[in-house]
Amino acid sequence: MASDAQAVEQMAEEGGLVFHPMEQFEIKPLFGGTEIAWYTPTNATLWMGVAILAIIGLLILGTSKRSIIPSRLQSVAELAYGFIYKMVEDICGKEGVKYFPYVMTLFMFIVTANFLGLLPLAFTTTSHIAVTAVMAMLVFLSVTVLGFVLHGASFLGLFWISSAPLALRPILALIEVISYFVRPISHSIRLAGNMMAGHAVIKVFAAFAAIELLSPVPILAITAIYALEVLVAFIQAYVFTILTCVYLKDALHPNH
């Protein structure tokens, strides 16, 4: 990402805006300096840590009392658990419930990181392809390995659609193979792209708000877009999770 940051800086100098809309995605070391090694704590590290602490706070503190009449925190934790549990069960069937913890972890991390990123001055970890690509690649690899472990070579039947006419099958197989390997790319870029685009749009409108004559309009627009972004933050986490479930279902039942 280093060359990206340089390009962003260069563009900020050339452009007319006071700040560049992509500036917010720059990764900076927390304790000064400019060198970033693999161990350097950066703002990305900080906000990932905050996200994980928030999840721990919600799920462990929220459910530790186990009261019959749930507190607000417990209601949210139970709601999230039940929501994902039902999703896994509906899409993957009873066999998929075994993999529920993984799906739950993914959902909680993404949704918390998305919501935390909406706080002013916060850093959105999920807006970086480096973060989402790791999650998507792990889903892709684990699902592929799982498919081969459970079904052996017959997992390849996923690409050979037996309900189609014989003449069409090779062509369909080619399309299926391509779409299978495109999965991790679309899976990761969908989340990162949505987060990045939404936050950049807010910043662009924020730059217009600096023009005195116009300022009420962009401020109203920011409010509206912000509301939309809250919705998008949840929907993208939902979509990421539901696609994970769909891919998992393909591995569990490859023969449609």
Add this chain to the structure above:
Amino acid sequence: MEGEIAITGAELMKMGAYIGAGLASAGMGGAAVGIGHVVGNYLSGALRNPSAAAGQTATMFIGIAFSEALGIFSFLVALLLMFAV
């Protein structure tokens, strides 16, 4: 010579890349049409048979996600042209 602007090959490439990135943004319109189609058909089906609607919400979101993926590929092409080429 006076009045003549020399454009180097690298500048020409950059210009082409930016024009290409702008053109790639047109792909988002395709994604918009696709998502509108998915949601519109879901709604018209849901209004005809509201009792079956709840069960199909997840399917609608999967449809949206697949349609959106292609729009995002155009975004990816734009990004690649801006920063990687």
